[in-house]
Amino acid sequence: VADASLLTPEVVDRLLYLTARAPSPHNAQGWRIAVDGATFRVLRDERRRVLRELDPDAREGDLACGAAVANLCAAAQALGFDASVRWRPEAVVAADVTLSAGSAPPDPARLAVIRDRTTNRSAYRDEPVPGSVLDGLCATARDASFELAIATTPEAISEIADVASSAGTLKLSHPPTQRELHELMRFSPRASGRSRDGLDLELFGVPALAARVSSLLLAPRVLGALASLGVPAKLARDAEGAPIRSSPAVALLYADGLEDETFLRGGACFERLALQITEHGLALAQHSAPIELGLARPAALDASVPGDWHAQIAALHDRLLTAFGCPPGAVPIALFRVGAPTTRPARRSLRVHPSEPPPAAPFYDELTTRNQPAISPDEQRALRGLRVLFAGCGSIGGAPVEPLVRMGLEQLVLAEPGEYEVNNLNRQAARLRDIGRNKADALADLARSINPAVSALVEPTGVTAENVDWLVGTTDVIVDGVDVTEQSGIIAKRLLHEEAWRQRRPVIAGLDLGGTQMVYVFDYRNGRLKPLGGRYRKSPEQLSALDFLSRIVKPLDVPRELLTYTESIVRGSEGSAPQLAPTAMQFGVIAAWSVLDLAAGRTLRSKVRVAIPDLLMPRRRRIANEAARVVQLVRIKVLLESQRVRNRR
Ligand SMILES: Cc1cc2nc3c(=O)[nH]c(=O)nc-3n(C[C@H](O)[C@H](O)[C@H](O)COP(=O)(O)O)c2cc1C
Numbered sequence: 001v002a003d004a005s006l007l008t009p010e011v012v013d014r015l016l017y018l019t020a021r022a023p024s025p026h027n028a029q030g031w032r033i034a035v036d037g038a039t040f041r042v043l044r045d046e047r048r049r050v051l052r053e054l055d056p057d058a059r060e061g062d063l064a065c066g067a068a069v070a071n072l073c074a075a076a077q078a079l080g081f082d083a084s085v086r087w088r089p090e091a092v093v094a095a096d097v098t099l100s101a102g103s104a105p106p107d108p109a110r111l112a113v114i115r116d117r118t119t120n121r122s123a124y125r126d127e128p129v130p131g132s133v134l135d136g137l138c139a140t141a142r143d144a145s146f147e148l149a150i151a152t153t154p155e156a157i158s159e160i161a162d163v164a165s166s167a168g169t170l171k172l173s174h175p176p177t178q179r180e181l182h183e184l185m186r187f188s189p190r191a192s193g194r195s196r197d198g199l200d201l202e203l204f205g206v207p208a209l210a211a212r213v214s215s216l217l218l219a220p221r222v223l224g225a226l227a228s229l230g231v232p233a234k235l236a237r238d239a240e241g242a243p244i245r246s247s248p249a250v251a252l253l254y255a256d257g258l259e260d261e262t263f264l265r266g267g268a269c270f271e272r273l274a275l276q277i278t279e280h281g282l283a284l285a286q287h288s289a290p291i292e293l294g295l296a297r298p299a300a301l302d303a304s305v306p307g308d309w310h311a312q313i314a315a316l317h318d319r320l321l322t323a324f325g326c327p328p329g330a331v332p333i334a335l336f337r338v339g340a341p342t343t344r345p346a347r348r349s350l351r352v353h354p355s356e357p358p359p360a361a362p363f364y365d366e367l368t369t370r371n372q373p374a375i376s377p378d379e380q381r382a383l384r385g386l387r388v389l390f391a392g393c394g395s396i397g398g399a400p401v402e403p404l405v406r407m408g409l410e411q412l413v414l415a416e417p418g419e420y421e422v423n424n425l426n427r428q429a430a431r432l433r434d435i436g437r438n439k440a441d442a443l444a445d446l447a448r449s450i451n452p453a454v455s456a457l458v459e460p461t462g463v464t465a466e467n468v469d470w471l472v473g474t475t476d477v478i479v480d481g482v483d484v485t486e487q488s489g490i491i492a493k494r495l496l497h498e499e500a501w502r503q504r505r506p507v508i509a510g511l512d513l514g515g516t517q518m519v520y521v522f523d524y525r526n527g528r529l530k531p532l533g534g535r536y537r538k539s540p541e542q543l544s545a546l547d548f549l550s551r552i553v554k555p556l557d558v559p560r561e562l563l564t565y566t567e568s569i570v571r572g573s574e575g576s577a578p579q580l581a582p583t584a585m586q587f588g589v590i591a592a593w594s595v596l597d598l599a600a601g602r603t604l605r606s607k608v609r610v611a612i613p614d615l616l617m618p619r620r621r622r623i624a625n626e627a628a629r630v631v632q633l634v635r636i637k638v639l640l641e642s643q644r645v646r647n648r649r
Contacts (some may be wrong), residue, residue, distance in 0.1 A: 007038055007099065010457045011079060015040070017470045018075035018114050020351045022271055024064035025050050025288065026184040027197050027349050031061075031068045031094070042069055042094045048197075050184070053176045055295040059263040060288075063333070065094035066267020067274075071114055072097050074275060078110035085268075087261045094264055108466055113279050115469050118349065120283035121204050123246035124339030128152065133280050134249065137273050137338075141253060144269040146333065149324035150251045159323045161244040163316050164335070167289035168236030170312060173227060179220045187215035189527025193504035196350040203345050204239075208527065240287050247337035252320070254330040266333035283341035290320050291332045347502045353474050358384055358410065358453075367451060368408040375596065380408055382599040387411040389475035391463050391496050392489075393439040394418060395427050395579050396510040397481020399588030402429055404595055405447045411455050412447055414440035415471055417462035427581040463492040472499040477598050479591055480509035485545050485576070493548075497531040500524050506604075508594045510587040511553065514561035514578050515613040517586040518553065521594065521604045555633055557609050560625060563632045570639050586610055 012035055019040070024030055030048040034041045044061040051060055073083040081099040089096045134150050141148035151157050171177055185199050186192035188211065192200040201211040216222060223232060244250055253270055255262045277284045293313045321330055358364075368380055375383070388409060390397045393416035401412065416439045420430040434442045444456035459467060463482060472478065478500055482493040500507045500522070507522040522529060535551040536543065546569070558566070565577055594604055614622060 007081075009455070010459065013457055013474065014467075014470050015072060015075050015079070017351075017353075017474050018111070019068050019072040020353075021114055021117070022064065022067040022071040023117075023119060023274065023286070024067065025060045025292075026181065027199055028064070028184060029197055029352060030064045033068070033072075038099045040072055040097045040099070042072070042097065043092065044094060050180060051177060051292060051295070052180065053296075054171075054174065054292055057295070059295050060292065062094065062263035063267035063270065066264040066269075067271035068267075069095045069097055069264070070268040070271035070275075073268075074110060074272075075114055077102065077104065078107045078114070080104070080106035087264055111466065113275050117274050117278040118283075118345060119203075119285050120341045120344060121243060121285050122283075122341045122343040122345075123243055124248060124283065124337065124341055126246075127248060127340050129249045129282065129338050133277075133282070134338075137251065137276060140272055140276055141269055144265060144272070146253055146255055146266060146269050147326075147330075148251055148253050148273070149326055150249055151324060152249050156323050157247065157250050158245060159319065160250050160335075161241040163290050163319050163323065164244055164287045165233070165236045165241035166312075167293050167316050168240040168287075169233045170293060170309070170316075171289045172223065172232035172236060175220060175224065178223060182218055182220055185215070185218065187211045189504060190525055192350060193525035196352045200347070200349060202347060202527070203349055205343070236289075240289060243285065244287060244337055247339045249338045251334075251336055251338060252324045252326065252332055253334040253336075254324075254326055254332045256327075256331070257329060258331045262331060263333065270334040270336075277338055281340075282338055283344070284336050284338050286334060286336045288335060290316055291335055293317075294332060347504070348469070348473075350503060351473060353387065361453060363451070364408065364410075364453065367406075371407060375407070379596065379600045382601075383408050383596055384410055386477060386595070386599045387413065387475045388595060389413045389415065389471050389478045390440075390443075390481065391415050391471065391478055391492075392481035392483055393443050394424070394481060394483055395512060395584040396483075396587050397479055398428050398439060398443055399481075399510075399584045400479055400591035400595065401443050401447060401588075402450070403588050403592040405450045405454060407592060407596065409595070410451065410453055412444070413457045413459065413471060413475055414443050415459040415462050415467075416440040417460060427579055427584040463496050465495055468495045468499045469503075472496070472503050472505055475505065477595050478505055478507045479595070480507050481587075484548050487541065490543055490545070490548050491541075494532070494536065497522065497524075501529070501531040506598055508591050508598075508604075510591065511549070512579055512583040512587065513553070513557070514559045514565075515580060515583055516557070516559040516562070516609060516611040517583050517590065518557060519587065519590045519594070519608040519610075520552065521606050523603065523606070555637075558633070559611055559613070560629045560632065563629065563636060567632065567636050567639070570636060570643070582612065586612065 016033055019033060020029060028048045028050045030045050030050065032043045032045040042065050044058060044065055049058060049061055069085060073085065076083040076099050080102040082102045084098050086096045138148045151160055185201065186195065187201055189202065201214060206214060253266060255266060274284055294317045296313060320332060321328065364384065371380060386409060388404065390401060390412060393414050419436055419438055420434045420442065422435060424430055429446060430442060438460045440458045440460060444458050447454045447456045459471065461467065463471060480493065480496060482496060483489045484493055497507060501524045504525045506525060509520045509522065511518040561578060565575065568575065590608060590610065597604055617625060
């Protein structure tokens with residue numbers, strides 16, 4: 001049973017992340033969350049408002065805040081807390097959610113449901129949704145004092161599809177709304193990765209090239225000009241009508257009447273339904289155009305819409321309620337379809353991390369004053385605003401912590417399950433007194449001892465399937481120092497790269513090979529690169545450390561001292577690879593520059609090899625060394641080949 005004092009900075013951060021995984025119209029994420037002790041205050045973020053003209057009372061902002069509150073409560077309960085909600089404690093506040101010691105044990109499966117809930121815009125299969133599932137959804141709605149009407153007959157669904165298509169066409173014909181929609185569309189992976197909000201067209205199943213064409217087609221002036229050719233109507237039929245028609249069930253969440261809290265509570269109720277549907281392994285997608293139009297007030301729209309707009313909207317509203325058999329005064333909250341999807345989105349919709357910009361601090365200015373002018377004020381600000389995940393804090397992951405903190409990095413997340421041992425002292429940033437301490441924890445202290453304003457979150461379990469979405473989803477750059485000498489490391493590395501791919505984050509990975517340092521940059525923001533470059537098709541359980549490394553390291557990159565070690569391993573002797581202080585520190589140096597470059601928006605080479613011992617050799621010795629290296633490489637290749645032949649026999 002959790003105690004409120006267990007609300008550590010790490011738990012609070014994780015709760016904020018899970019809260020922000022809530023759905024929001026156009027993925028605008030129109031909420032702000034302020035934490036005060038055990039109370040989370042959820043407010044509308046006016047800077048992230050949508051439908052400024054169509055929705056003058058910002059009801060959709062309330063829906064998003066309500067959904068965020070539902071996620072916060074579900075996440076808190078999953079982590080073992082109880083959550084109590086006060087709606088609208090003040091006029092400008094959506095809700096206060098106060099956490100306390102929980103009565104039920106933590107439930108990781110519940111966390112997975114929050115993580116996996118997504119808007120699935122694919123066509124759904126022609127398979128009925130079980131009656132027991134639909135009954136459960138209706139019961140959840142009723143529990144929250146709402147009603148859920150569900151259409152399952154082809155006639156009713158077809159009528160709803162027509163209403164949604166017509167509403168979508170009207171929405172696309174309203175210039176201010178069309179402009180807003182265009183601003184929130186992300187037509188390329190890079191645009192989506194950069195803003196981490198808005199609608200990533202890849203999640204609509206739009207191929208990259210078509211997305212680029214759409215950026216022209218959907219430009220407000222172009223779409224306006226194409227209206228007479230029926231282009232908006234065609235787009236609306238594709239985005240609303242066709243997917244609704246494919247679905248076995250379409251639902252309308254509605255209230256009996258309208259009060260100040262209706263849309264807040266409605267948003268929370270919708271999200272509870274969404275989580276329930278996800279738990280059943282089914283998918284859902286909202287089609288809110290008919291509801292959004294119903295929020296419009298004639299006075300606010302008069303200037304920009306054709307004369308009979310309001311009559312059309314009123315007619316669509318009536319058709320919607322009739323199709324669902326709702327009473328005339330019903331207030332629609334959410335229109336969505338439910339079913340088994342034909343495909344599931346491979347990536348996640350992205351979220352901005354809800355942190356405020358750091359305040360001006362004389363200490364920070366003084367700390368970083370000697371960086372100038374090598375680091376410009378803009379770059380310094382960017383570095384200060386950056387959050388870096390150090391996944392694995394040993395020789396590789398631990399090395400960039402100190403140079404980066406000295407350069408001015410202030411937000412770190414350190415994930416590492418291991419503790420310092422005496423044999424780490426030859427290369428890692430540990431002192432005798434750190435032996436036996438968790439490496440992440442000790443590095444957090446080191447960082448804070450340089451700059452007390454550092455925020456260093458510690459995850460002593462390392463990277464796991466359970467925490468990887470939070471670790472990756474809240475950081476801007478990932479330093480991958482996951483050790484792959486053990487199977488658990490190979491599994492963690494795969495999880496890390498798959499999630500970085502899913503959430504479009506750049507990863508800087510290092511590998512020390514004796515005196516040679518290799519650095520690989522996987523920039524998953526570009527949309528083309530597969531996880532780990534697509535080099536690992538086998539499941540991690542089937543890969544040995546040598547298998548893993550041989551796929552990433554080119555034989556010609558391996559230095560001589562490591563070839564000697566490799567040869568002895570191939571010949572069957574035991575032992576571990578040599579690891580040296582200057583090599584590990586070199587990764588610290590290269591990764592620190594790389595992080596600065598990424599903060600400043602510069603791209604990086606995908607591979608860097610630095611072999612200082614080679615640079616120091618006089619030319620003649622270097623040539624002899626290279627020749628001996630090639631001979632040794634050939635010898636190992638022959639050895640491996642003969643072993644393979646023997647094994648086959
Ligand atoms: C009030 C509301 C209305 C929405 N309306 C639509 C819609 O009409 N069409 C659509 O494709 N998605 C709609 N969405 C889904 C959002 O676009 C989606 O939540 C957001 O992009 C984040 O993606 P996710 O739900 O997969 O996390 C709506 C969401 C909310 C909360």
